[in-house]
Amino acid sequence: xxxxxxxxxxxxxxxxxxxxxxxxxxxxxxxxxxxxxxxxxxxxxxxxxxxxxxxxxxxxxxxxxxxxxxxxxxxxxxxxxxxxxxxxxxxxxxxxxxxxxxxxxxxxxxxxxxxxxxxxxxxxxxxxxxxxxxxxxxxxxxxxxxxxxxxxxxxxxxxxxxxxxxxxxxxxxxxxxxxxxxxxxxxxxxxxxxxxxxxxxxxxxxxxxxxxxxxxxxxxxxxxxxxxxxxxxxxxxxxxxxxxxxxxxxxxxxxxxxxxxxxxxxxxxxxxxxxxxxxxxxxxxxxxxxxxxxxxxxxxxxxxxxxxxxxxxxxxxxxxxxxxxxxxxxxxxxxxxxxxxxxxxxxxxxxxxxxxxxxxxxxxxxxxxxx
Amino acid sequence: xxxxxxxxxxxxxxxxxxxxxxxxxxxxxxxxxxxxxxxxxxxxxxxxxxxxxxxxxxxxxxxxxxxxxxxxxxxxxxxxxxxxxxxxxxxxxxxxxxxxxxxxxxxxxxxxxxxxxxxxxxxxxxxxxxxxxxxxxxxxxxxxxxxxxxxxxxxxxxxxxxxxxxxxxxxxxxxxxxxxxxxxxxxxxxxxxxxxxxxxxxxxxxxxxxxxxxxxxxxxxxxxxxxxxxxxxxxxxxxxxxxxxxxxxxxxxxxxxxxxxxxxxxxxxxxxxxxxxxxxxxxxxxxxxxxxxxxxxxxxxxxxxxxxxxxxxxxxxxxxxxxxxxxxxxxx
Numbered sequence: 001x002x003x004x005x006x007x008x009x010x011x012x013x014x015x016x017x018x019x020x021x022x023x024x025x026x027x028x029x030x031x032x033x034x035x036x037x038x039x040x041x042x043x044x045x046x047x048x049x050x051x052x053x054x055x056x057x058x059x060x061x062x063x064x065x066x067x068x069x070x071x072x073x074x075x076x077x078x079x080x081x082x083x084x085x086x087x088x089x090x091x092x093x094x095x096x097x098x099x100x101x102x103x104x105x106x107x108x109x110x111x112x113x114x115x116x117x118x119x120x121x122x123x124x125x126x127x128x129x130x131x132x133x134x135x136x137x138x139x140x141x142x143x144x145x146x147x148x149x150x151x152x153x154x155x156x157x158x159x160x161x162x163x164x165x166x167x168x169x170x171x172x173x174x175x176x177x178x179x180x181x182x183x184x185x186x187x188x189x190x191x192x193x194x195x196x197x198x199x200x201x202x203x204x205x206x207x208x209x210x211x212x213x214x215x216x217x218x219x220x221x222x223x224x225x226x227x228x229x230x231x232x233x234x235x236x237x238x239x240x241x242x243x244x245x246x247x248x249x250x251x252x253x254x255x256x257x258x259x260x261x262x263x264x265x266x267x268x269x270x271x272x273x274x275x276x277x278x279x280x281x282x283x284x285x286x287x288x289x290x291x292x293x294x295x296x297x298x299x300x301x302x303x304x305x306x307x308x309x310x311x312x313x314x315x316x317x318x319x320x321x322x323x324x325x326x327x328x329x330x331x332x333x334x335x336x337x338x339x340x341x342x343x344x345x346x347x348x349x350x351x352x353x354x355x356x357x358x359x360x361x362x363x364x365x366x367x368x369x370x371x
Numbered sequence: 372x373x374x375x376x377x378x379x380x381x382x383x384x385x386x387x388x389x390x391x392x393x394x395x396x397x398x399x400x401x402x403x404x405x406x407x408x409x410x411x412x413x414x415x416x417x418x419x420x421x422x423x424x425x426x427x428x429x430x431x432x433x434x435x436x437x438x439x440x441x442x443x444x445x446x447x448x449x450x451x452x453x454x455x456x457x458x459x460x461x462x463x464x465x466x467x468x469x470x471x472x473x474x475x476x477x478x479x480x481x482x483x484x485x486x487x488x489x490x491x492x493x494x495x496x497x498x499x500x501x502x503x504x505x506x507x508x509x510x511x512x513x514x515x516x517x518x519x520x521x522x523x524x525x526x527x528x529x530x531x532x533x534x535x536x537x538x539x540x541x542x543x544x545x546x547x548x549x550x551x552x553x554x555x556x557x558x559x560x561x562x563x564x565x566x567x568x569x570x571x572x573x574x575x576x577x578x579x580x581x582x583x584x585x586x587x588x589x590x591x592x593x594x595x596x597x598x599x600x601x602x603x604x605x606x607x608x609x610x611x612x613x614x615x616x617x618x619x620x621x622x623x624x625x626x627x628x629x630x631x632x633x634x635x636x637x638x639x640x641x642x643x644x645x646x647x648x649x650x651x652x653x654x655x656x657x658x659x660x661x662x663x664x665x666x667x668x669x670x671x672x673x674x675x676x677x678x679x680x681x682x683x684x685x686x687x688x689x690x691x692x693x694x695x696x697x698x699x700x701x702x703x
Contacts, residue, residue: 125695136604170495188603
């Protein structure tokens with residue numbers, strides 16, 4: 001399905017994105033030099049702890065990060081839209097568009113749809129579900145009120161809401177959580193966007209409903225051939241869902257690989273530590289190892305690697321001195337870590353043995369090595 | 372919706388009944404009655420009445436009956452004949468006096484509320500969307516100032532300024548040259564000119580509070596997830612602001628009608644006295660001083676009833692705005 005897409009341009013290209021939050025307490029580098037691509041018809045999973053910059057990077061694509069306090073410091077977000085008839089690709093840098101201008105508003109809801117985490121609060125309580133779905137249709141299509149209403153009902157039926165023609169006039173408080181999230185999906189997909197951003201869409205739902213919602217999103221993806229940016233802190237969900245996965249930590253992409261590679265052959269110490277901290281259903285029974293230490297204060301200025309203080313394989317004098325580079329560690333697999341950097345290996349030969357034997361050194365009590 | 376209105380209207384009946392009792396008791400509370408006041412006045416002017424004559428007067432007006440019977444007589448008149456009783460002081464039926472004064476009172480009160488909202492709500496919206504900007508601080512400053520200055524003082528100062536510097540006498544409902552003349556365009560203009568000051572002064576009393584309520588609510592609503600959702604659909608900012616957060620922030624403002632109306636009625640008493648407006652306010656004051664009980668009781672009763680009805684109207688408006696109230700349930 002997507003094999004011929006390898007040559008085509010990605011739908012979204014994010015290059016060196018930097019978003020800072022200017023707060024009273026200091027500056028938070030919520031997104032600190034992110035690079036990634038989203039391809040048509042494919043799913044990019046984003047995992048990371050709370051505050052790792054997952055949501056901010058997604059909201060940056062839509063240009064809806066609250067500003068102030070947020071400030072786009074650098075980078076670009078290219079949206080490449082292929083005209084179905086002529087085959088020409090028009091490319092816009094979203095960071096250059098005025099946030100409240102007509103051009104950006106035309107992209108929101110039409111080319112990019114978004115599902116939010118909280119189905120309970122994502123709808124206005126005083127407007128009907130139908131009214132809120134119709135809103136994007138009326139904004140982005142030529143449908144009149146009657147047509148939009150019909151479409152809204154059809155969409156509700158499509159996402160599995162019973163009695164769509166009656167429920168189109170229902171208020172959000174009459175829906176259950178699962179139904180609201182279905183309605184939210186119907187709303188995000190109303191104009192058949194090319195990219196769907198799903199920001200932890202199942203976090204607030206119980207497990208059976210979660211599975212239903214995930215299936216629904218996958219079915220709709222097949223049908224509409226849209227790209228999905230799927231954000232979650234649930235490794236199991238993302239693992240079963242995404243084609244590619246990026247692991248985020250303190251505003252940086254630590255590792256990027258296909259879903260298979262990142263689970264079977266994680267390269268970055270953070271990813272490895274993360275995997276050891278969760279149970280695996282298919283592997284041997286092992287004791288879980290929590291990641292030691294705490295996430296550093298978001299206000300702290302990190303000269304080197306943000307994971308330095310907690311990393312079992314840190315190299316003093318290197319990792320805390322400068323920012324680790326993004327290193328190609330395999331086909332379509334990158335890790336932001338000095339352990340794989342050739343420059344570093346060349347200049348401080350001895351330390352790299354750690355990298356080679358990392359699994360062994362990690363198996364023991366280990367702890368951070370002291371030089 | 373109809374069921375909601377009917378249900379709420381039925382609950383009004385016991386409340387109105389209680390209000391009638393309270394109004395009557397309040398008027399009965401001060402020691403003595405109108406006869407005593409009347410006798411004292413007569414005595415002051417040198418006319419001495421003997422006890423027999425005083426008793427005759429009491430019996431004539433029914434003051435010799437027990438309290439509950441007097442209450443029942445008064446209520447019977449109101450409920451069955453729509454007769455609020457007799458004003459001793461004016462020697463006229465209370466109905467006639469009220470018919471002269473009540474329309475202007477209602478007009479001024481309701482217009483004051485409208486003026487207050489027309490000023491407060493846009494300022495509240497501006498302050499919330501431009502939080503901590505210079506205009507926000509300026510509005511906040513004047514809002515608190517308005518909150519702190521009593522209406523009658525403002526009325527005195529403004530009346531003096533208008534007269535001293537512009538030669539405009541703000542006293543009365545229209546210029547004295549129009550007294551006794553039939554309604555005409557110049558007279559209408561004069562009425563408007565004279566209404567502006569009381570409207571502003573009475574209205575401003577509630578403006579400061581309404582600005583704060585509107586600003587606070589809107590700040591809360593602006594942070595809600597549904598605002599972000601609407602933005603992610605590509606809705607233009609101004610349209611989004613009025614369709615979603617402003618509408619939700621209006622709810623608590625509407626529900627303040629209930630306690631803003633009594634404040635306006637009482638604020639109106641003092642301001643009308645100062646500006647010489649022929650409303651029920653000054654009438655009530657004089658009636659209470661003279662122990663003209665049926666007149667005072669009727670005014671208290673009617674103003675209280677209007678307040679209760681105002682609360683009902685605000686409830687109906689709220690239900691119309693917010694479906695969660697209409698269905699009697701709450702959000703899960």
